[in-house]
Amino acid sequence: MSVCATSMRNDLRRCDADGPDYRFGWGLMNTFAAAQLMTNNAAYNSKPHIKEVTLPDGEQVVFHVMADSSMPLCVTICWSDPAGPALTTFTAPDPQDAMLVNNLELTVEQLDGRTLYRPWVLNPDLDGESAALRSAAATRGVDNRNNVERVSIAAPAAGHVTPETHSSTAVAASPPLPAFSRRPC
16 A cells, blocks of 8 residues: 555645645646556566565665756655544644654665755644745655655755665554655656
């Protein structure tokens, strides 16, 4: 399931600004491009575009990817997360507490070690905020709320980049199988 979900999310086409927003989410789904990505990936034994891996507690997964400076690069991880705690009272429209059981973190680093890219995150505190704050663009940071994280780099430096993910919480008894997808966005 996470392979398909990751492929779909990695091929979304933005409707306005970079990153997600509360109006359009991640953008419009490009089913043809996602299917083409999965087909192309299956044609190679090394599975160059999509990786499905087990992430044991306390471990990290690192891949080396060749970036082309003439096209943007997107790296997405998606995993199935067990149900979090049940909500028994609703005092706010959207609870701000993080509910992830398995909290994975994605970063992409230029091999020179000087540039670290983080995923896009939205402001979760929307209660009583102004329309301007609710429509503010996503920023880059640590995402502790979602089981999908995406790093997009508009103009990567040519050469190797290393997508890396690790668990920032104790991984449940059944480790998540994050699916990595990378391709020009």
